[in-house]
Amino acid sequence: GAGVSQSPSNKVTEKGKDVELRCDPISGHTALYWYRQSLGQGLEFLIYFQGNSAPDKSGLPSDRFSAERTGGSVSTLTIQRTQQEDSAVYLCASSFQGWNQPQHFGDGTRLSIL
Amino acid sequence: DQQVKQNSPSLRVQEGRISILNCDYTNSMFDYFLWYKKYPAEGPTFLISISSIKDKNEDGRFTVFLNKSAKHLSLHIVPSQPGDSAVYFCAGNNGNQFYFGTGTSLTVIP
Structure with a gap:
């Protein structure tokens, strides 16, 4: 499809395991963002990729979180040694250029840590 | 520190009436605002935006108002339809x- 694609849509894992979440942005969009939404909370910014520039990692909550964007397209968010407080919906968005344009969101990955 | 606040967690409106959703912010450096609509199990969908140089932007049934002095913006939906029910x-x-x-x-009540 033409939208932002995220996989898996749901992920259940045990505390302490590592997880990888994938985002396939809209073709041609140079900017890619990761957010998470915990229960009853707004969207919390995690990380922002813009073209070939170094990513803005200012929102990552701990060093257990990391993200890559290979070839300026697909991105992977990795959470190591998951904790129960990591349970949330992780949303990826892309935009044509940068922060001054509306972001197009995927449907998210619902992560549950047991 | 919550720089953007939506103090009403829920709103119920009769179909055909006006829905007014409010938003307050604290950061005077904000120069661009957006509203997103989200259905359950889906990602947010862009609805309407407004630049800080404007005080109103209209798109069909949706109008966003910006009051910079009050650091307040609102989204008006008129007439409201059941399909508008979302976050x-x-x-x-x-x-x-x-x-x-x-x-x-x-929630727009038929």
Whole structure:
């Protein structure tokens, strides 16, 4: 499809395991963002990729979180040694250029840590 | 620190009436605001935006008003339709990143 694609849509894992979440942005969009939404909370910014520039990692909550964007397209968010407080919906968005344009969101990955 | 606040977690409106969703912000550096609509199990969908140089932007049934002195914006939906039932998020941009509110759940009663 033409939208932002995220996989898996749901992920259940045990505390302490590592997880990888994938985002396939809209073709041609140079900017890619990761957010998470915990229960009853707004969207919390995690990380922002813009073209070939170094990513803005200012929102990552701990060093257990990391993200890559290979070839300026697909991105992977990795959470190591998951904790129960990591349970949330992780949303990826892309935009044509940068922060001054509306972001197009995927449907998210619902992560549950047991 | 919640820079964007949506103080009403829910709103119920009769079909055909006006829905008014409110949003307050604290950061005077915000120069761009957006509203997103979110259905359950789906990602947010962009609805309407407004630049800080304007005080109103209209798109069909949706109008966003910005009051910079009060650091307040609102989304008006008129007439409201049952398909408008969703969670609405407002977001402010300081030129560096977006800050989202916690959302208001709108229910339009047929």
